[in-house]
Amino acid sequence: MKKLFVLSGALLLMAYFAAPLLAQCSGAKARLASSQPDIVGVAMSSKAHTTLVAAVKAAGLVETLQGEGPFTVFAPTNAAFEALPEGTVAYLLKPENKAKLSAVLTYHVVPGKLTAEKVLAAIKAGGGTATVTTVNGGKLQAMAMDGAVYLKDAQGNTSKVSQTDLMASNGVIHVIDSVVMP
Numbered sequence: 001m002k003k004l005f006v007l008s009g010a011l012l013l014m015a016y017f018a019a020p021l022l023a024q025c026s027g028a029k030a031r032l033a034s035s036q037p038d039i040v041g042v043a044m045s046s047k048a049h050t051t052l053v054a055a056v057k058a059a060g061l062v063e064t065l066q067g068e069g070p071f072t073v074f075a076p077t078n079a080a081f082e083a084l085p086e087g088t089v090a091y092l093l094k095p096e097n098k099a100k101l102s103a104v105l106t107y108h109v110v111p112g113k114l115t116a117e118k119v120l121a122a123i124k125a126g127g128g129t130a131t132v133t134t135v136n137g138g139k140l141q142a143m144a145m146d147g148a149v150y151l152k153d154a155q156g157n158t159s160k161v162s163q164t165d166l167m168a169s170n171g172v173i174h175v176i177d178s179v180v181m182p
Contacts, residue, residue: 036169039065039073043173051081051089058093059102069170070113074140074151074161076179084179106136107153107182113171116164119149138182153180 040062043049052075056062065071081089092101110132114122119142122130129143141152149161163175 038170039071039168042166042168048077049075051078059098059105061105071171072110072114073173074108074176075173076176080178103136103182107134107138109135115172151180155181
C-alpha cells in the first residue's frame with residue numbers, strides 16, 4: 001500500500017511538472033508554425049525579386065500582401081522586369097503612377113491559395129486551360145504546354161512558370177519569367 005501511495009505521488013508530481021513543459025512545447029510549435037514568412041517576407045528573401053519588392057513598396061501594397069489572405073502571387077523575376085520596354089519600370093515607380101503600378105501588380109495576385117497541384121487540376125478539368133480572376137478583376141489564362149505551365153495575359157502575351165509552390169504563411173508564390181499585363 002505504501003508503494004502504491006509513493007508511486008501515485010510520483011505520478012502526480014510528474015504530471016504537475018510535465019503539464020507546463022508540454023504547454024511550452026505546444027506554444028513553441030505554434031510559434032514555429034506562425035514564424036513562416038508571409039508573401040512579402042518570402043519575396044524579400046529572394047535576390048531574384050528585388051524589383052518586385054521595390055514595386056510592391058512603391059505601390060503601397062506591403063500591408064495588403066502581409067494580410068491574412070490567402071493569396072496566390074505570380075512573381076516576376078528581376079530579369080522579367082528588365083525585359084520590359086526601356087523606361088517602363090522607372091515610369092511605373094514614379095509616385096504619380098502609383099495607381100498604374102498597383103493595377104499591374106494586383107494583376108499578378110489571385111485570391112486563394114492555388115498550389116501547382118490545384119492549378120494543374122484546373123487546367124485538366126478545363127480541357128487544357130483554366131481562367132483565374134486576379135485581384136484587380138482581370139483574367140489570366142493558365143495552360144500546360146511542353147511539360148510546363150504558362151500564363152496568358154490580357155495582351156495575349158505568355159509567361160512561363162519557372163518555379164512553383166514557394167509557401168508563405170498567407171499563401172503561395174509561383175515564379176514567372178515575364179511581367180503579365182492587364
